[in-house]
Amino acid sequence: MKLSNDELNILAILEENHRISTETIAMQLNMTEENVHRTIKKLEEDKIIVSYPTLIDWNQIEGKETVVAMIDVKVTPQHGVGFDEIAERIYRYPEVNSVYLMSGTYDLSVTLEGKTLQEVSKFVSNKLSTIDNVISTTTHFILKKYKHDGVVIEGNDDDDKRMVVTP
Amino acid sequence: MSMDYEQYLSKTAIDLKPSGIRRFFDLAASMEGVVSLGVGEPDFITPWNIRDEAINALQDGYTSYTANAGLIELRQEISNYVQRRFDVHYDPENQIIVTVGASQSLDLAFRAIVNPGDEVLIVEPAFVSYASLVLLAGGVPVPISTYSDNGFKVTPEQIEAAITDKTKAVLICTPNNPTGTCLNKEELTQIANVIQKHDLICLTDEIYAELTYDDDGFTSMASIPGMYERTILINGFSKGFAMTGWRLGFVAAPKEMVDLMVKIYQYTTMCAPHMLQRAAIEALQNSTDQVEHMRESYWRRRNYIVQALNNIGLSCHIPGGAFYVFPSIKQTGLSSEEFASELLQQEKVAVVPGNAFGESGEGYIRCSYATSIEQLQEAMKRMGRFIDSLK
Known part of the structure; x- marks a missing residue:
């Protein structure tokens, strides 16, 4: 799909901060608010904008800490439907955050979130590895998140180190 | 006492x-x-790729002096960049100097062209240092005022009116600090005609050249017919590449002018910091x-x-x-x-x-x-x- 400049510019703004008002977007792009509103609606309908998630650092909140694992899954593709059907069986579980089909030594990359190590392990052994056509799983627990979806979790690059007035 | x-x-x-x-x-x-x-x-x-190159350069021990005019690899990249972006050719061997910020390019340029009492026309409102640099070089800054009713654009008539038999050069800054005003090709050509008619030099401060927003893009004074041989082009990494604190600029001009500027430079500064020059190569190669x-x-x-x-x-x-x-x-x-x-x-x-x-x-x-x-x-x-x- 080919998008107009206005559409591309709106996406660039929303990707950085989707809570910005349509008025501010309109002023930045010399568009009317009405037009911005309509354009965003169209991008949503076309599924160009898929959703507006919020990145939350749950691990800072007492009692809300989570354990995240990335699991390499090898499967035998099923006749006729290939990997898609197995992927679907996996991604339907709410504790599964993401499922990707990969090139290389394994087939599906699954990100899994749980409250404890045991919870994640149990899911892998009881649910994931028992699915037909899953040959093997390798579980990697994430020890620390440095950067997620383009956002640095900790770090001081954002501090303004400039002097208040310069020529 | x-x-x-x-x-x-x-x-x-x-x-x-x-x-x-x-x-x-x-x-x-x-x-x-x-x-x-x-x-x-x-x-x-x-940008991180540029910062990372500076770290690498330090780790690899690039801590010595460089040639006065700067690393030849960097001058070659500057030459390519100016050709690609502004459509003018400068020989990296003898027409480009890497300076400690565009401010130093300005200082070198004034020192190289001003004789005592020479007048330099400065289009105002202007960056704070121009007039003082002219005075330090022994010249006389002559302001030309511009106004908001025509978007702070200087007209050829205004320049013509300010010219005396002592006028040596005209300084143009486009896009301008503080007004943000850009001169398009046609406007530059009209100014160029006056400069050529009176046989003057043009200093063109193009430090904001990467930051232009109009559809017709940016035109360098050096690319206007008949101006190349009488133009000193000043630019740098500060604004477009977000590298203000690095203090890295460059000046490009006819060989005879650059020779003189290099002579002044070797006595005043020697060269721009070596490790930063290496990072600037990365800036020009991989930051578009x-x-x-x-x-x-x-x-x-x-x-x-x-x-x-x-x-x-x-x-x-x-x-x-x-x-x-x-x-x-x-x-x-x-x-x-x-x-x-x-x-x-x-x-x-x-x-x-x-x-x-x-x-x-x-x-x-x-x-x-x-x-x-x-x-x-x-x-x-x-x-x-x-x-x-x-x-």
Whole structure:
């Protein structure tokens, strides 16, 4: 799909901060608010904008800490439907955050979130590895998140180190 | 024994006008919670690939001097860049010098061309250092005032009227600091005709060349027919590549001028820092996308602030480049300095009074939009409240 400049510019703004008002977007792009509103609606309908998630650092909140694992899954593709059907069986579980089909030594990359190590392990052994056509799983627990979806979790690059007035 | 220092010090230096920005900085820096539209530099940190190369260069031990004019690899990249972006060719061997910021390029250029009493025409409002640099080189700065009614564009007639038999050079800055005004090809050609007719030199400060927002793009004075041989082109990494603190600029000019500038440079500075020059090669080779990303971001913020200022009653032309807007505050009845200092005290918003950039800047303020959209929104809210309080 080919998008107009206005559409591309709106996406660039929303990707950085989707809570910005349509008025501010309109002023930045010399568009009317009405037009911005309509354009965003169209991008949503076309599924160009898929959703507006919020990145939350749950691990800072007492009692809300989570354990995240990335699991390499090898499967035998099923006749006729290939990997898609197995992927679907996996991604339907709410504790599964993401499922990707990969090139290389394994087939599906699954990100899994749980409250404890045991919870994640149990899911892998009881649910994931028992699915037909899953040959093997390798579980990697994430020890620390440095950067997620383009956002640095900790770090001081954002501090303004400039002097208040310069020529 | 107390010394009377004045008799020991340089009269030329003493007589230089103190920067109008300095005083303002001291005031703003002493306050908490200031939203600053006073910063004349990008709000982006230098792209990581460039910073990473500087780290590598240090690790690899690039800590020695380089050739006076800079690393030949970097001069080659500058040559390629200027060819690619501005369509002019400079020989990396003998037409380009890597300097410690574009400010030093300006200093070298004035020292290389000015004889005592030579006049240099400076289009104002202008960057604060031009006039002082001309004086330090022994010349006489001659301001040409421009006004908002034609978007702060200098006309060929104005230049012609300012020329005397002592005029040596004309300094053009496009896009301009503080007005953001860009001169297009046609306007440059008209100015070039006057410069050629009177056999003058043109210094063109193009430090904001990467930050232009109009559809017809940026035209370098050096690319105008007949100007190459009489133009000193000044540019650098500070603005477009977000590398202000690195102090890396360059100057490109006819060989005879560059020879002389290199001679001055070798006695005054020797060379730009070696490890930073290596990182600058990376900047020119691999940062096109990031430069474009920053440009688009400034463009959006320009559109926002121009509308927001007009909405709160400060009329403002749409600048074609840089990251400044230069709205009029005349209807408030305050002088630029009164406006700026009362705004700072009442609402803690820092702007730069227009008269810091020359007499014709009186009645205006410079607002830099190189700050986040959230900060701009906050600044506009506070400025709107300030304007209302004056009514």
